[in-house]
Each structure stands twice: as structure tokens, then as C-alpha cells.
Amino acid sequence: MAEITSNMPYDAITIGDTLPPWSRVTDIMHWNRYAAVNDEFLYFHMEDEAARAALNPQGAFGMGNLRFAYMHNALEAVFGDVAAVRELSCQFRTINQKGDCLTVTGTVTEKWQDGAEQMLRIKLDVRNQHGDSTCPGEAVIAYG
């Protein structure tokens, strides 16, 4: 098993190889920017009081869709010039608290041929600084 490097050829990748970790420490500066482009101005993403009323004692928390974007960013960093993301899925499990260091991780679990395209399946997650799985998911990548 090895870490996949940027724009690595398909044949050089083996099952068990991992993505280089992609990280962000997130807070209101990230969430407000995302709210501004995705029109996601919900009080519990902006105000601690509203988030506590929504039963998150630590206050305002981040958007699930921003973690989904971070998964894409991690894939783009590795495959951007040589392959395309065909599928991406995730489950939102744990809240992104203010100041969390989120790290996208990934492991290749399958390789197969689909017509003219060479495919990879990658198990993904977004883990916080405690190692908690906040957003497990899966991607399908096509070299073609």
C-alpha cells in the first residue's frame, strides 16, 4: 500500500493505496463564504444561540454540503488532470463543530474496466481532529 500522488497513472495504483490527506480547520469564515454561494443562511450555521436551541451545545456548526465539497477537493487534488469523478456519496454522521480540523481520507477498494474506461472505487471519510468519522462515503473515478 502506498499514497497516491497527483495525476498518478491508473496502472500504478493498487487496491489499498490511500489518498494524500486534505485538511481544513473550519469556522465561521468558511461557513459564511459557503452560505454566500449556496444560499445556505440558516441561523444554526451562524449564531451560537440558534445552534444551542437546535440541541448542539457547542454552538454554530458547519454545513454538511461543505464537507461534501471538501471530498471533491481531495479527489480533484489527486485525479484532476487524469480522471473524472463519476459518483460521490456520503452520509452525514457527526456535526462539524467550530474550529474542527477536518481531514478527508480515502482508500482504493476496487479496480475494474468499464468499456473504454478504467475505474476506481475509493472509500472516503471526513475525520475531525479526534479521529471521529463525520462523513463516510464512497467515490467512483474514471480514467478514460
Next chain:
Amino acid sequence: MSAHEWGPATASPPVGENDIRRWAIAVYWPERPPARYTEPGGPVAPPDFNPFAWPLDPLPQIPGAAREDFPEHARVMNGGQKDRYGVPIRPGDVITTTSRIAAIESRATRLGDTRFVSTEQLWRNQRGEFVRSRTSTLIRY
């Protein structure tokens, strides 16, 4: 409308180059986004770009999937999503969306009587090319 019938189609405004650039800056903040998302005259949008983010009028609700359709399940959580991608979105594209219920499941969970409401959204561009589908699951309890 039956559980699997597509709803009315809604078209986005033409996608602007600056819309794409701002989206990329937001999701990469505080680092600079890749050049493919910012090149003057030729960017493509990040795969998660949403051309329907700022509607003048709300998008049509999916009959049977709205909050008022679940009066006994007032609380809601975002359970997750699965996207499939076709051609990328480029400046000038007009994206048409339509939605339907994919499935509604009832289950007893630690939250009590719970409904898993899955909806499917399909996007095509002005040439009829497949852009994206998204299956989203809301957990109502």
C-alpha cells in the same frame, strides 16, 4: 402524482463565469482554487456547483416529500446523498432540474418511529446532456 413521477422542470439562469469563480473560492478557502475553476474565459464548475442556489422564486416542492406531508415527524436530519456526474457545467449553460420521490421507508430507530424520505433530482444542460443526478435522504422523526 405517484411516488416515482417526475415533477415539473425548472431552468436555472445562465451560469456566470463569476458564479463559478466565487463558488470555487468559497469551497477552497483560504487556499487558491485550481486554475480549471478560475481560468478567464474557460472555467468549468466544480462538480458540486449549484446553479439553483439563488432562486427568485422557490423551486417547486416535491409532492409527498414536504414537511407538511409528515405531521407526526416534525424533526428532520440530513441523512446523506449520492451524486452521479455527466458533463461539467460551463459558463453560459442553462441547467434544467426535475425531481421525484425515490423511496419512503418506515423504520423503528433509536429516534422512534422514523421515515427515510429519499428524493432524486436530475439535471440536464441546454443541449439535453446529462449533468448530474442526486439522490438525497432526509430522516424525519
